[in-house]
Amino acid sequence: MKVAVIGAGLSGLGCAKILQQAGLEITVFEKSRGLGGRMSTRRTESWQCDHGAQYFTARSAQFRDEVDSWIRAGAAAEWQATIISIGERPADLPDARKSETRRFVGTPGMSAPARFMAQGLNIKSQCRVQTLQRRGGGWLLGYQSANGATETAQFDWVVCAMPAPQSSELLSSSAPDVSAAIQRFGMQPCWAVMLACDNPLEASFDAAFVNEGALSWIARDTSKPSRKGAECWLLHASEQWSLDNLELTAEQATTNLLAEFARLTGIELNAFNVTQTSAHRWRYARNGDAPDAPVSRLESGLKLGICGDWLNGGRVEGAWQSGRHLAQSILNCATCHHPNPDR
Ligand code: FAD
Ligand code: NAD
Structure with a gap:
């Protein structure tokens, strides 16, 4: 068959x-050329950054076994990040800092598990x-x-x-x-902005759930295991902001979301610390329940x-x-x- x-x-x-x-x-x-779909990493000569899925959890025994096989193959590792929450956390969510949830990432980038799974398959990319x-x-x-x-x-x-x-x-x-x-099953968009920094930003966290303004998530991508190159940060816009600003150019989205990052964290961004930026618009990022x-x-x-x-x-x-x-x-x-x- x-x-x-x-x-x-x-x-x-x-x-x-x-x-x-x-x-x-x-x-x-x-x-696409690469495998993994929304589990993907943007790469340049001097930096790399996961711009889709940020990490994964494994709640079922079967998926835990699968993730273990990725870890044994060097295609994934646990990300022990300091994750904070900015803005008021939704009442039904437990505090991420107190949770014992284990979060995993692909290594050296988010598409590695897909490449591992693809071994032996006939793939026409x-x-x-x-x-x-x-x-x-x-x-x-x-x-x-x-x-x-x-x-x-x-x-x-x-x-x-x-x-x-x-x-x-x-x-x-x-x-x-x-x-x-x-x-x-409609799906919602998500703007992603990546910033590469020759001089590391002074931040006391590796990632943040954001519950106010234009962003929903911030991560220091280089805090993930096996990342190479210049320090890199990833910003995800909120669902509403992404919807309202779907037709912005990549430059406009970048300008707006960098300003929001600076406002939320108090970190000043300038040509000294941010050397390169890149943006990606996910048209179909996440679905409703x-x-x-x-x-x-x-x-x-x-x-x-x-x-x-x-x-x-x-x-x-x-x-x-x-x-x-x-x-x-x-x-x-x-x-x-x-x-x-x-x-
Ligand atoms: P996809 O990964 O979308 O795969 C579909 C594939 O089909 C793609 O590779 C695409 O190129 C290909 N394709 C489409 N049309 C065609 C065509 N006509 N011909 C050939 N190929 C085609 N999940 C988490 O667990 N944790 C997170 O932190 C997280 N964060 C996320 C952040 C963002 C911004 C996004 C976008 C997603 C995030 N997710 C996260 C969700 C997670 O990425 C997805 O649940 C998962 O990767 C979806 O896998 P999939 O195989 O269903 O679809
Ligand atoms: P998870 O277990 O890390 O997420 C749930 C836990 O994270 C919660 O129990 C809570 O402790 C914390 N958390 C989540 N959202 C929070 C918030 N807004 N404020 C404060 N704390 C929060 O991971 P999971 O259930 O595997 O989910 C994976 C992640 O993928 C989720 O954060 C989800 O939002 C994200 N995701 C994003 C997109 C996108 O398009 N941006 C698409 C799909 C999934």
Whole structure:
């Protein structure tokens, strides 16, 4: 059985791995050059910085085992950070400083666990899937390959492992009902600004949850284990600010968020301490709560599976669980394993 997995984030890779171990023939399509999706690191010659997911927790025994395997492989480590809270903490959240939560990061950058999981998988990176058509009881994928050519490939099954709006769009003509059903899972944007500093900033913390103004999170990326290069800080804007300022240029977002960082921390930023900046706009960063959502979605009649963090809590662990859950559902499905009769 040939399966195309679209998206090499944690959900797609988690799904692909289990299906391949069960003997299915898997091809993973990824539009970007790097793997890991929203677990990603920006790199330059003189600095690096995680600009998507900042760390992950492991609440389930299965994910703890997985994280242990990453740690043994040198692809992750615990981040023992001093994390403060700025502004009034929401009443339902415990104090981060008192919590015994263990937080982990990829090493040497956030995409390392994805690269580790990808070992042994057939991954077509820089291949954006553009069309999906039902064909011969299976699926015909149209994709743009790394050299810019438009190509097609036939599969028995398709797994969509992308943010909800991207999966919904790709399925709009071939599976309109499924596309409409997942359209309700809207996702919110997040502006990220990175600043590299030749002279370390004088701060008494490694990271901060921010509950006022334009920011939601600040982190000294170089306080994470195995980071190389100049001191680097990461700022995430709040959901509301990101929504209100979605169409700013990267320069405008940077100027605004640096000013907010200086206001909140009292740290003066100037050409002496900040030498380079960079910004990234995540259009689909996080989802709202969807307590009634299944962990993953199996459309056995269509030979289609859907997974992603947005179906399961919007975090790294949830993404991984969603991909594994989908793989198990495909393997458990009695009618799913017949090859297409007309192939
Ligand atoms: P993704 O990682 O989004 O993977 C989807 C993949 O599909 C991407 O690689 C994308 O390039 C690819 N793709 C999309 N369309 C196509 C196409 N047409 N063809 C081919 N490939 C395609 N979680 C935490 O646990 N802790 C945090 O601290 C945290 N902070 C976050 C901060 C930010 C700013 C963001 C954006 C996210 C954060 N998250 C955090 C959430 C976490 O990153 C996600 O839950 C998780 O990485 C999602 O994995 P996924 O596989 O579901 O999706
Ligand atoms: P976690 O266990 O570290 O987060 C929960 C704990 O962190 C809480 O118990 C509390 O102690 C502290 N905390 C969280 N938010 C806080 C706040 N606003 N103020 C003060 N303390 C706060 O980690 P997790 O549950 O694995 O969640 C991962 C993190 O990923 C969360 O902080 C979440 O906001 C973040 N995230 C961000 C995006 C984005 O787009 N920016 C997307 C998805 C997840």
